[in-house]
Amino acid sequence: MYEHLETADPNLTSVANLKRVVVDPVSRVEGHGKVTLLLDENNKVQQARLHIVEFRGFEKFIQGRPYWELPVLVQRLCGICPVSHHLAAAKAIDQLVGIDPANLPPAADKLRRLLHFGQVLQSHALHFFHLSSPDLLFGFESEIGKRNIIAVLGEYPELGLQGVKLRKYGQEVIRMVSGKRVHGTGAIAGGMNKALNKEERDYLLQDIDQMIAWADASVALIKKVHTSNLPFYDDFATIRSNYLGLVKPNGALELYHGGIRAKNERGETLVDHFDYCHYNDIIHEEVRSWSYMKFPYLTSLGTAMGWYRVGPLARVNNCDFIDTPLAEAARAEFKAHGGETMVHSTLAYHWARLIEMLHCAESIKTLLHDPDIMSADLVAKGEKRYEGIGVIEAPRGTLFHHYQVDENDIVTKANLIVSTTSNNMGMNESVRQVAAEYLSGQELTEPLLNNLEVAIRAYDPCLSCATHAVGKMPLQLELLDAEGKLVDQLVRHSSGEFVHGI
Amino acid sequence: MANKIRVATTSLAGCFGCHMSFLDLDERLLALAEVAEFDRSPITDIEHCGPCDIGLIEGGVCNSENVHVLREFRKNCKILVAVGACAINGGLPALRNPISLEDCLLEAYRDGIGVENAQIPSDPELPLLLDKVHPIHEVVKIDYFLPGCPPSADVFWAFLTALLEGRDPTLPYELVHYD
Numbered sequence A: 001m002y003e004h005l006e007t008a009d010p011n012l013t014s015v016a017n018l019k020r021v022v023v024d025p026v027s028r029v030e031g032h033g034k035v036t037l038l039l040d041e042n043n044k045v046q047q048a049r050l051h052i053v054e055f056r057g058f059e060k061f062i063q064g065r066p067y068w069e070l071p072v073l074v075q076r077l078c079g080i081c082p083v084s085h086h087l088a089a090a091k092a093i094d095q096l097v098g099i100d101p102a103n104l105p106p107a108a109d110k111l112r113r114l115l116h117f118g119q120v121l122q123s124h125a126l127h128f129f130h131l132s133s134p135d136l137l138f139g140f141e142s143e144i145g146k147r148n149i150i151a152v153l154g155e156y157p158e159l160g161l162q163g164v165k166l167r168k169y170g171q172e173v174i175r176m177v178s179g180k181r182v183h184g185t186g187a188i189a190g191g192m193n194k195a196l197n198k199e200e201r202d203y204l205l206q207d208i209d210q211m212i213a214w215a216d217a218s219v220a221l222i223k224k225v226h227t228s229n230l231p232f233y234d235d236f237a238t239i240r241s242n243y244l245g246l247v248k249p250n251g252a253l254e255l256y257h258g259g260i261r262a263k264n265e266r267g268e269t270l271v272d273h274f275d276y277c278h279y280n281d282i283i284h285e286e287v288r289s290w291s292y293m294k295f296p297y298l299t300s301l302g303t304a305m306g307w308y309r310v311g312p313l314a315r316v317n318n319c320d321f322i323d324t325p326l327a328e329a330a331r332a333e334f335k336a337h338g339g340e341t342m343v344h345s346t347l348a349y350h351w352a353r354l355i356e357m358l359h360c361a362e363s364i365k366t367l368l369h370d371p372d373i374m375s376a377d378l379v380a381k382g383e384k385r386y387e388g389i390g391v392i393e394a395p396r397g398t399l400f401h402h403y404q405v406d407e408n409d410i411v412t413k414a415n416l417i418v419s420t421t422s423n424n425m426g427m428n429e430s431v432r433q434v435a436a437e438y439l440s441g442q443e444l445t446e447p448l449l450n451n452l453e454v455a456i457r458a459y460d461p462c463l464s465c466a467t468h469a470v471g472k473m474p475l476q477l478e479l480l481d482a483e484g485k486l487v488d489q490l491v492r493h494s495s496g497e498f499v500h501g502i
Numbered sequence B: 001m002a003n004k005i006r007v008a009t010t011s012l013a014g015c016f017g018c019h020m021s022f023l024d025l026d027e028r029l030l031a032l033a034e035v036a037e038f039d040r041s042p043i044t045d046i047e048h049c050g051p052c053d054i055g056l057i058e059g060g061v062c063n064s065e066n067v068h069v070l071r072e073f074r075k076n077c078k079i080l081v082a083v084g085a086c087a088i089n090g091g092l093p094a095l096r097n098p099i100s101l102e103d104c105l106l107e108a109y110r111d112g113i114g115v116e117n118a119q120i121p122s123d124p125e126l127p128l129l130l131d132k133v134h135p136i137h138e139v140v141k142i143d144y145f146l147p148g149c150p151p152s153a154d155v156f157w158a159f160l161t162a163l164l165e166g167r168d169p170t171l172p173y174e175l176v177h178y179d
């Protein structure tokens, strides 16, 4: 839709004559991403890009390590969703010891699911309460000094504390299953290293009804916020896209294991229940010179049409139903609101995210009542294989881990497609939509900053493993003339003041 | 209010797990907010570190901007603390050190599975990487080191409360571990 703005058209205008505007978190280290715009003499946006400036080199340096290190190594890519990396790697190395998901002992399968529901619950709570709630409670244009969880705790103590406790509960689920809240050890090749004992189970059961009630209330809150400002929430940064994610065999929402389903913008199915071990047959990644983050796409549709979005919006859009009652009721309302088969609103990511948080809380309760999570039958083993592929629905979307090993169990090849990478084109399109629809032709002003920011943040991007997830990006905007000379600069100070720097 | 202690935090080449562990203070965040206020940190929107009492640094140094931010923190913080394995010795990101940066880039952008339009991203908008990942004490003087990957919330609590009460912040044995 806005692809023409990826690169300024050299036939229409000489690129050398365009003004360059950079939106860059001043603390670029925390940012790892920045937006650049090229404007013509009428301030019309001719080019808009979100650059990812982060590079780790994981796929190379993991080579030469023994495969059994993978679950504990790879989780250190991201301290916000470490469990998702841990489990995607575990699913891959299960295959290296000859175990497919169907042969995993039921106790191990359920403990992993419990662990992962804890992960998604805490990550979604973090994004909503610690990041988004200051915007929602104080307003998008509120004083910057207020935009943090401490201020929320001060002015809305009850809601703020609910957020802190919901996240805490998710972290405690993780700790009970894996021994630590961040970077624990739980999954091993072919199973899990320990079950829950009765005390641990009972400890988690104490608070689960309260968590479900709070999660339910947060869905009501976000619905109210979204629907009370419907035109803005449905249009802002909104793009029509394909959607991709895992679903259960019966079409239900799935976070741990399932087949790949992709739908187009009209809700027509592109692939369904596709075995993710063959992901390379349907998904490739394109490199572009201006970003360290690659651009995945469905090969059947090509690079121009094949890009897709992942994460809560994609999952709630794609599934036929959710198999827990409260979240299913919330899903039905969500899908009904837009009047289309697919909900394309980018800001609806927030709403979908909280529906999933509710689903996690409900699912944790079910699993805690399942005696299998205290079983001693935890590990299975089969014939050694040389290739393993693990795919999971991380909080931010579908996460692919792919490894090859040699006869000595040493990793020889690794490929990762992390969730935010799949949203790369979506985020760029949203940035370009905002640039074209809301900014083009205007003077450099403060709302310009806010608009671009809100668009990116709706995706809860894990740009450097979610360095943006807490707090609002501090920004500086620079306007340079065609020779690269600084003509204007707008800085947002800690006080919340905007100052022209020149 | 005026004599609240000022704390700044930042993440360099880290995974953010140390910051998550800090947020694991949970309800104790409220108690902390009574005695401390936050300067530049991912939990606030302040962009430049002003004069501070304590600076907490997560992650090692992997590009020139890390160096810049680290120096800014050293200049402004009376007490600078290396938090977690990555800040102390480079941690997981430093696993790339024995390998040439070019090989890492080629694997990701040319030789990887399913890569199309192979090329190493080269746009001038992208910052330059250092050839190695460095511990932060190689760049500036560090006053305290909190081991762990990440240090637990209890470590942060023990350390900060000791400093706030004017005691020497030594960690009890059971809080000192490295994974």
Ligand code: SF4
Residues within 6 Å of the ligand: A076, A079, A182, A183, B013, B014, B015, B016, B017, B018, B058, B059, B083, B084, B085, B086, B087, B091, B092, B148, B149, B150
């Ligand atoms: S020390 Fe561990 S938790 Fe902290 S940033 Fe490094 S990898 Fe993440």
